[in-house]
Each structure stands twice: as C-alpha cells, then as structure tokens.
Amino acid sequence: MESLKQQVFDANVALPAHRLVTFTWGNVSGIDRDRQLMVIKPSGVAYEQLRPEDMVVVDLDGNVVEGRYRPSSDTATHLVLYRRYPALGGIVHTHSTHATAWAQAGLTIPAFGTTHADYFSGDIPCTRALRREEVEGDYERETGRVIVETFTDRDPLHTPGVIVSQHGPFSWGSSPEEAVHNAVVLEEVAKMAWIACSVNPHLHPIDGYLMKKHFSRKHGADAYYGQK
Amino acid sequence: MESLKQQVFDANVALPAHRLVTFTWGNVSGIDRDRQLMVIKPSGVAYEQLRPEDMVVVDLDGNVVEGRYRPSSDTATHLVLYRRYPALGGIVHTHSTHATAWAQAGLTIPAFGTTHADYFSGDIPCTRALRREEVEGDYERETGRVIVETFTDRDPLHTPGVIVSQHGPFSWGSSPEEAVHNAVVLEEVAKMAWIACSVNPHLHPIDGYLMKKHFSRKHGADAYYGQK
C-alpha cells in the first residue's frame, strides 16, 4: 500500500501545482483492485501540510482500514464510481474555476475542437441536478449515482470526466496520475469552450469524423501520437 | 496585544500572497473583545514594507491608543461592524478584481453552486448605493451602516461577506485569518459566478436544500467536513 499511498499523495499535491484548487477544495484517490482497498486524501487537510503517510486507506464499503485521519467527505462518491467501473484506477474531484462555472451553468461542454477530442470522444456531460431527497439522503453516494445514471453505456475511459450540476467536475483515469492529467485537460477545455462561445455564440460541435480522428490518434490500437 | 498585532500583520500580508490586492488597496483588522481594542493596518503603507509593530491599535471610538502611524482610512467602517456584530473577530476589505466588478455592477451574487454554499448560506448581498449626504458626511461610518442596513437580521457568520455597491467587498470571520480565508472565497465565487452567467445568461440560484446541505457540511453541530 505504501506505493499507492505515495502515488495518491503525489497526485494530490499536483492539484495546487496545476492551479486546480483553492485551499482544500479537491481530492484524489487511487485503488488497489487486488486487495479491494482505496487510498484517498484526508478531509480538509491543507495541501502544504500533507504527507504521504497521511493518506487514508478504506475498504470498498468506506470503512477506514488504515490512517489516523478521516477520509475525504467525497469518499462515497469515489467508491460508487470504482465499484461500477472496473477500468478506473484513479479519481479526482476539484472545484477548478472554469469547469465549476460550467457546472453552475448546468450545461454539458460540447466538443468544440481537437483539444477536447484528443481526450474526450464526445461531449463532457453535465448531470441533472440532484433532487431534494437525494441531497437530504445519502448525498455523496447519490452524487456518484447521478454520474452513473448520466453515463448510461458510455465507456468511462473514452469520457474521462463529468460535470456534476451546480457542483463541479470529477475526472478519472487508469491511475491517480492520469486522473489528474484529465482534470487539467477538463479545466483547460472548459476555459476554451467559454471563450469560444463568447466569441461566437452560434457555435456547433465538431463533426464525428474529426472527433474520432483525434481521439484515435492518442488512444487505442491505431494511436500514433507519442513514442509507442 | 503583541499576539493580535502579529495575527493582524500575518493576515494583512496574506492579501497580496493570495493576489487579492494591488498596491495598498486592502486592509485587515482584528479585535480584542476583552480589552475593547481593535488592531488594524496603517493607511497607505506598502505591504512589502509592513512590519508587525506597524499595526495601529485603536479603541472602539477610533482613537489611536498605540502606534506611530495613522490607521486605515476605512477604520470607521470596521468599527461599526465590530460594535454591531459581537461574533466578529476579524474584518477584511479589498478591491479584489472580480468581487469589485460585481460591486461596480451593483449586483448581489446569487448562490449558483456548492462552492458558494460551502461558505455562504444564501446570496452575497450588494448594498444600495450611498446617498449624497452619506457620501459627503461621515462616509466611512455610513459605509458600515449601509452594510448593517443590508443585513437586517442575517447572521454575519452565515454570510461572511458583502459587496458595497460601486465600491468593493468586505468580508469577516471569527479571526483575522478566517476573514482573509473568506475574502479569498468571495473573490473566487465572484469569478465563477461571472463565468457561469456568461456561459448561461438564464441562470437561477440553487435550491435551498442544496444550500443548506453544503453549508451544514462545513458549519454547525452536524458538520462532517474536515477533521473534527
């Protein structure tokens, strides 16, 4: 677990380095699928004071297995996603400025260009708003469930992020590091989409063939971007 | 008083570190309720030259009790708020960019999402514009009074900040440090609200149950965010 705790720690401190969080407004987790354990940031601890050994280990029901801190208040959301999507190795939640603004606007981010399509093979969906009984009930778990409801049969690694309405972004990947990478992309894509809409309010998403071309340049069997 | 002067000093120099001020456009104060004394930044002294011993001590009528400098020109505003609200331990005034833009727009910042609701249990109100006789009279005191008038029976720790129309934000908390924390939040929330409105001009505030859920996650007897 020490290796995963280090990875999760590194991914957490990368959030302020990428200017994705103010104060403690974010968290990263990672999962050990063999041992069925999740490692996550402790709740409300400042990034500048965080140490690898402060990471909290929980089982997939959310019981703390190791660590002297309480886990992130968003733990239940992470667990819903890990249980539903076996491909996920890391999950990130932030309140990054532009992605959160789209969440507040309650709008899906359309694919307006290749920067988007290099990572997301389609739009970045915005969930519906949670209902009163969901908010007043098991709120963090319902947040996970509304993401699953929104995704229907999407492949989560082909759409490695989501906007939770009125709340903010979640992103993920095959590792904590990749999840942070996708959080950076989501924020930058959200910023570009805002400016593009401002410059041209009558904007349409790109065509499917351009989307497919760019996504497959970077992902899958025919990828030819990068060194392998 | 040395401890409070150090706290107020630390809080003042945190303002430029958080990019909330240009030049000397901001000030933080703290109060010693037992001794009925307020400590505040001296007027117009550059942050990079400020030292803890430069903080000015005034009584609650505004008379300088200790210090070789003149206190902030906004001293009277701070005093009105401390006298009216016994719960306040620290107050901040800045001209931070986005909060000031909302002040210039003369508009209340609606609660558009959970980032807002984590700190403010409702909108961030904008005062009415001051009238000619108020501006030409005891201006800084009237600025405090119009804030009090705007708040009516709001709990100031449930709405730890305000937008003074055509002027800029004030925020506060139970200590100078917490007041600065809330000044950072107010600026970030103001920025997000601007972008959200730009992306979706037909935006409505969030429902009361989501507001209540998030505010009470972080505040009050049932709080479960953080480590206690």
Added chain:
Amino acid sequence: MESLKQQVFDANVALPAHRLVTFTWGNVSGIDRDRQLMVIKPSGVAYEQLRPEDMVVVDLDGNVVEGRYRPSSDTATHLVLYRRYPALGGIVHTHSTHATAWAQAGLTIPAFGTTHADYFSGDIPCTRALRREEVEGDYERETGRVIVETFTDRDPLHTPGVIVSQHGPFSWGSSPEEAVHNAVVLEEVAKMAWIACSVNPHLHPIDGYLMKKHFSRKHGADAYYGQK
C-alpha cells in the same frame, strides 16, 4: 542626469514586473525641467538586457544628446505631452491587455466605482481615431496632439491616463515612478470595467459626489488617505 536615468530605468523594468508588457511593447520616460532634457528607453531593446546607462537623453526637440541607442519610436508623443503639460514628470506607454482592448473597442472607460475614482476624477477618455493624413504624416507627434485635443481643459494630473483609439494606453504622473503606478491602475480599472459591463450590460457611471469624495480622499489639500 545619472539620477534621472536610474529613475527611468527603474520605472521601465517595473513594467514587466507588473505584467504590463509583452516583449518590448512599452516605454517610460522622465523629464528634467531645469535642463529641458528628457530621458527615455531605447527603442526595441529587451527589458532583461536593459541597463541604466542604456537610457537615451534627448532635448525637447527630440535630438539625441546622450546615449548610444536610438530613443523609443514613441519619443515624439512623449515630447508633445511634456511641452503641453508642465506638471508632468514621467510618462508611460504600454500595450497592457485590458486597456488595449478598450482602445481597440474605441471606447472611453466610464467611472464605475471607487477604485477608478481614487485615481481618475472622471472617465478615462478614448481619443478619436487618427485620420489618414495624420497617420501618414508625423504619426507619433499626431498621437500626442490627439491626446491634447481630447483633454481640452482637463487637468492631466486629475486624469492621469488616456486611451488612444485603436492603439493603447498612455499614462503619466509627477515622476516616472508615479506614471508606472498609474499605468498599473489603468490596466486594473480597465479589467474591472470589462467584467462589470459583462455582468451588468446596463451599467451607469457613479455619481459626481462619490467620484469627488474618493478622488479628494487621496489627492489635494483635504486628502486623508496615507501617512501625511
């Protein structure tokens, strides 16, 4: 002259420190009224390579009196302003982002709040566009003349900056240092005004009594901001 060259050098390197310039897109000058000499940045020399001894000294007709470089291409504009306004001790020209955007928009920046009124006792005027014969003639001198034409009988120290239509901002003060201070203010005020208009498109300037109050808090016989 060595002292003025040092002042002008310090003011020039303050421009990139305040993020007001990209590459070499800016210049500061200062004047020695007794000796009737102006000191200005050399044209097109990178800020990171600039040294105090590189400053160019010219007489008020623009002849180089000292220095191995050619003076800024905007020299003639500076000279028109110094000759017309005896109170000016320093002048700055930049292409700072938001002030230049207002110049491109061809619009005067209205006084929307106290941040503006603390430094400018009225709007920040935008000149008319230069005519073909002015552009094709003595262009830089005509740029100075259209500023003078725009100011009519304004006191330049009460309006320490201007927007030249389709071009960018000029600002000034009683010294090179103060001129840079006002360039920072102009850029920040331009940014705030853009955001305020975006948030509330039906915005009106502040009333004269609030303008007067704030300007006179900082300037003139009754000023009470700062330490004397």
Added chain:
Amino acid sequence: MESLKQQVFDANVALPAHRLVTFTWGNVSGIDRDRQLMVIKPSGVAYEQLRPEDMVVVDLDGNVVEGRYRPSSDTATHLVLYRRYPALGGIVHTHSTHATAWAQAGLTIPAFGTTHADYFSGDIPCTRALRREEVEGDYERETGRVIVETFTDRDPLHTPGVIVSQHGPFSWGSSPEEAVHNAVVLEEVAKMAWIACSVNPHLHPIDGYLMKKHFSRKHGADAYYGQK
C-alpha cells in the same frame, strides 16, 4: 545540425516559459535549407525532460534521418509549409488558450489595433474546416494544404500565423525563435480581440493606412522601430 538542434530545442522550451502550452500540446521545428533537412520536437515527450539531442531530424519527405524518437505527429503539416514557402525558417504549433478558442469559434481574427498590425499586415485568417475525406485521409498533410489554400497569394512573413478551424494556431518566421515570438503575439492578439469584441460587439477592423503604418514601422526597408 547541432546548432539547429539547439535552436529548435531552445524554441521548444520557450513555449511553456511563455505559457503557450499545457503538457506536450505544442511543437517547434526549424529547417536547414542547404541540406534540405528539418529538425522537430519528438512526439509526446514532456518539455521538462527534453534535451537538445532528443530533437528529431527528418528529410523533406518526412523520413527520419537522425534521432531515436518518433517526430511530432504534426510533422507532415510543417513539411507542407516549408516546401511551399521558401522564406520560412521556423514553424510553431500550439493549443494556446485564446488562439485555440478563436479556432473553435471558426473565426478569422480581424485587425482591431496596432498591436496586431505591428506583426500581421491584415487579419489572421481562419481556414475552412477540413472535410471528412481530408480528416480520414492524410490528415496532417491536409492540415498543411488547407493553410496553403487559405493563404492564396499572401506573403507568409506578412501574415506570420493562421488559425486552423476547430483545431488551433500555427505560426512561423525566418527562424524557430522568431516563430515562437509570433506565437506569443498571436495568443496575445487573440486575447485582446476577444475582450475588445466583448466590450464593443459592433467593432470594425482598423483602416488600411493605420495597418500599413504600423507594419512598416517594424518591417521592410522603411522600418524605424528598434536599433537598426
């Protein structure tokens, strides 16, 4: 080739220094016209790990002549431009935020002011969107071809950049260093144009005589900006 590899390396690492790239979203190339060889960044290698000896040398048909890495996935686009325009010595591609937003908006950036005209003697054109068969065919080569199609008989050194619709900016110059310089200008001009349009939606481009004046201040036989 070692000198050109160093130049291309220096130009590549200047991209993150100028905040033009996120992760590996950019590349710079240079050409040795005598030897008919192009040097370009390897594909997908992080800037912080890049070394001069990692630059890849290819012939003008795109065959790797030297280097252990695969060249940038955009290699074919660069080659089309070098073959068509003998004056080009360096080419840059980025996904810089504001220029990419204009690309997503599918709009040409009009010349709204002198900052633009100092470098671009006319608008910064946006290509048409690529057609399905172009995207699914030899995509990167078609990207070069649509730029050439857009330029018709423009002089590429008088318009040292372009917006590829739905994708992002390319810029160039007589050297890799100058190409990066123009990439910085294009991004800043794109940002200013966005804000100017936001402040004044009814904006028109500047007149030809102002365009010509500013471009010729900096370029050509009559240039008088700078030191020679």
